[in-house]
Amino acid sequence: MSELRDLYQDIILEHSKRPRNYRTLEVANRKAEGFNPLCGDHFTIYVEVGDGQIRDISFQGSGCAISKASASMMTQAVKGKRTEEAEELFQKFHHVVTGKNGTESIELGKLAAFAGVSEYPVRVKCATLAWHALRAALRGDQHAVSTE
Amino acid sequence: MTTAANTAFRPQTATRTDFDVYKVRADFPILARKIHGKPLVYLDNAATTQKPQPVIDAMVRYYTAENSNIHRGVHTLSELATESYEQSRATVQRFLNAAEAREIVFVRGTTEGINLVAQTWGRANIGRGDEILISAMEHHSNIVPWQILCEQQGANLRVAPVNDAGELLLGEFEKLLGAKTKLVAMAHVSNALGTVNPVRKIVEAAHRFDARVLLDGAQAIPHLAVDVRAIDCDFYVFSGHKVYAPTGIGILYGKAELLEAMPPYQGGGDMISSVTFEKTLYNRLPHKFEAGTPHVSGTIGLGAALEYVKSMGIESIARHEKQILAYGTKRLREIPGLRLIGTARQKEGILSFVLEGVHPHDVGTILDQEGIAIRTGHHCAQPLMERFGVPATARASLALYNTMEEMDALANGLQKVREVFA
Incomplete structure (x- = not known):
């Protein structure tokens, strides 16, 4: 059970049950879908970008606890950030969930809760799905992002 | 027919009357291993089954003592390999109660079997406006090959619905049958639900409209006695690895007169009887559909697996x-x-x-x-x-x-x- 708790930390379970910014965004000027054909996880990320800054962000869709909590916590982490800062954060997050962890988990704050994912290689895609969709949205990519 | 080399890796065929699951488990070495420190509880058998020792032994035996290419050799090993390969075909024939061994075609698996029928029988027999009828519970491998065929031929795919329990609505299915229906393709057992379809009724209804029937037997073959002549289906396909055999080997059963009339699937060695640059004559059944060196060890593993199942009853x-x-x-x-x-x-x-x-x-x-x-x-x-x-x-x-x-x-x-x- 202790190992499982490394993956399913309380903050992750809490966000999966009560996701934040879980809605459509009327004023969004960027939007992208993330899709994991392996397990059917499917999210849409809505972003309002102005002057290079993420003014607002939301998401909707369905997926496992890891993917939903990750999307929820991502929206909180990047709201108000500049787009290049969000990109940087994704790279650090990616390092942490794939186990290439340097000092990055310290800089990640709450997102460091996802470090346990690195012990479950098949779940890395769940943790990064929303981030991939965000990147696609910021780059103006209209196609749905697939993890496969 | 029987040689020492062949009998050595064939399990006893006497049917056990008392099914002792703990004895059976001892036949499967992988079941003894632990996962995360706990005994393995393997419940992913619809994806693939584990392999019993007699199947592993048969394949090791082949590579240790018989490995050779089949059909063209005059030397001893090639003869032994050919004999084992053809014996496995005969084992499959008996297992399905097919009328003839030449009705059994070795393919890679269910998916290849369905694609073979779609691209040979289908291209030759399905035309513009014709209909292929499937059910709502099909695996993608019994949907996509027909979608490709429909696109190629200008035909239409129709889908018979299921009820909330996951059972085929037979009445709705029958309403969808018509003069345009050329083929019914359906799972014998659903991989996602476990539903057993009333295949005998399906075949009877389809044949009334002169439609052919392909059954996807991937999930039926490890659980049910399958008699293709009693069912009277035109094609039956399954994968070896779902019935304790290795991956990469499967079976297409087809009624001889249909297989005879079908164009070949892939061209190459073994599927020809003579080749000149002007004209090539195709080999007789089933070799017409077995171009190239086949998965010989896989067929031997499949033969051993079906013998094993038979020995259990x-x-x-x-x-x-x-x-x-x-x-x-x-x-x-x-x-x-x-x-x-x-x-x-x-x-x-x-x-x-x-x-x-x-x-x-x-x-x-x-x-x-x-x-x-x-x-x-x-x-x-x-x-x-x-x-x-x-x-x-x-x-x-x-x-x-x-x-x-x-x-x-x-x-x-x-x-x-x-x-x-x-």
Whole structure:
């Protein structure tokens, strides 16, 4: 059970049950879908970008606890950030969930809760799905992002 | 026909009357291993089954003592390999009760078998405006090859619906049959639900309209006695690895007169009788459809696997699995918030379910920590998931070596899942 708790930390379970910014965004000027054909996880990320800054962000869709909590916590982490800062954060997050962890988990704050994912290689895609969709949205990519 | 080399790796064929699951388990070496420090509870048999020692031994024996290419050699090893290869075909013929060995074509698996029929029989017999009728519970491998064929030929795909229990609506199916229907392609047993389709009735109804019938037997072959002549289907396909044989080998059964009339699938060696640059004559059945060096060791493993199943007795296996399924169903129904997907009256070996408030993927990860292997996802049946309004399910699937205790382990594991997500 202790190992499982490394993956399913309380903050992750809490966000999966009560996701934040879980809605459509009327004023969004960027939007992208993330899709994991392996397990059917499917999210849409809505972003309002102005002057290079993420003014607002939301998401909707369905997926496992890891993917939903990750999307929820991502929206909180990047709201108000500049787009290049969000990109940087994704790279650090990616390092942490794939186990290439340097000092990055310290800089990640709450997102460091996802470090346990690195012990479950098949779940890395769940943790990064929303981030991939965000990147696609910021780059103006209209196609749905697939993890496969 | 029998040589020392061949009898050595054939298991005893006497049917065991008393089915002792613990004795059976000892035949499967992998079942002794542990996962995350817990005994392996393998419940992903609809994806692939584990292999018994006689199958492993048969393949080791082939590579140790007989390895050679088949059909063209005059030397001893080639003759031995050819004989083993053709003996396996005869074993499959008997297992399916096919009329002739030449009606048994070795393919890579169910998927290749279906694609073969689509691209040979289908291209020759399906025209503009014709219809292919499938069901809502098909695996992608029994949907996509027909979609490709329909696009190529300007034909239309029709889909017979299922009820809330996951049973084919036979009346609706019959209404969809008509003069335009050229082919009915349907699962014998659904991989996502376990539903057993009334194949005899399906074939009778289709034949009244002169439509041909292909049955996807991938999930039926390890659980049911299949008699292709009694069913009277035109094609029957299955994969070896779902019935204790290795991956990469499968069977297409076709009625001889249909296979005879079909153009070849792939061109190459072995499928010809003579080649000049002006004209090539194709080989006789079944070699016409077996271009190139086949998966010889796979066919030998398949032969050994079917002999193994026969030695257990498919009826004994079915009886045992029914008990496990009934007990597993009872245990899962006790779990609050658990909804079984697929509750057909005629059902084999599958417990597909969703747990309220927990995504199947998380169920799978937590059970894995308990040593329990199940599958989660859409099971290559996305249209069916849509029909039941779920993006995915968790699926425990049974084989002859599963036990009551394993159903308890599954139920206890699911209680743990509920605790984590409480």
